[in-house]
Amino acid sequence: MGDVQQQYKPEAFIFDMDGTLFETDTLLRGVHERIFETLRQEGLYMGPTPPVDKLLGCLGMLLSDIWNNVMPNSSEAARNRADELMLQYELEGLEANEGTLYPHVEDVLQELKARGYKLFVASNGLETYVKGVAKHRGIAALFDGLYSAGEYQTLSKVDLVARLLKDHKIKSAWMVGDRSSDVEAGKSNGLMVAGCAYAVYGKAEELKGSDVLLTDFRELLKLIP
Structure with missing residues (x-):
């Protein structure tokens, strides 16, 4: 003591x-869906969207560790693009008063x-x-x-x-x-x-x-x- x-x-x-x-989940649930929709549209990730709880469970980690956990078999290009999209969609959500x-x-x-x-x-x-x-x-x-x-x-x-x-x-x-x-x-x-x-x-x-x-x-x- x-x-x-x-x-x-x-x-x-x-x-x-x-x-x-x-x-964070009040912002991130929508962001998560948008990230994987865009990755599939761009041909960078063709699997189903991982459960959002997997992403929420990684909060507090560095970004590089987050994507290794959420989509472990993805390419470096997919992970780098996910970084960009996550920030873009988070900021758009905050500006729209989400979260x-x-x-x-x-x-x-x-x-x-x-x-x-x-x-x-x-x-x-x-x-x-x-x-x-x-x-x-x-x-x-x-x-x-x-x-x-x-x-x-x-x-x-x-x-x-x-x-x-x-x-x-x-x-x-x-x-x-x-x-x-x-x-x-x-x-x-x-x-x-x-x-x-x-x-x-x-x-x-x-x-x-x-x-x-x-x-x-x-x-x-x-x-x-």
Whole structure:
């Protein structure tokens, strides 16, 4: 408990995006169908559309790992095109007001900001996507930094969070996320970890090692003085 108490009142909160702040399946179900329709039209992938749950189960991974899991026998050209289409269709969906934040996310972020905490995003996604979600869902102004693997070319979330902490001279922070990569990134950088048990994309064992589990985003406010 010693480490937990030392970081009980942190300087900052670092949030994952997909499955933590943003309920990604509300955007991705339609995007997924469109990607595979286009790939078939272009002759790059001729099989049936993989189950969308397979894609949702890969959220939090780097893009290269996602397509290796979703369509393992595909060509490099198909995977590269899927990257392009995913970003294009995600941004089009966001602009069309598709996709929602989890309940209470905006209110809690505003309250944390009002209490003087610095807020950040650390995501394995592409820069344009991560910033697009924040912009189109109206929460971009609440953050002191939006960090993505796409922008910083990091090979793991551990490295991304380390870069963020160094850039902003943050000594104590909480990592808030729904995947094992978030737990690893927090623990490897000496942070308190709040695991998001309300997210449906990961499995419960992914949150093993978290200091606390959230079943509702509002619980975050009850954990700090």
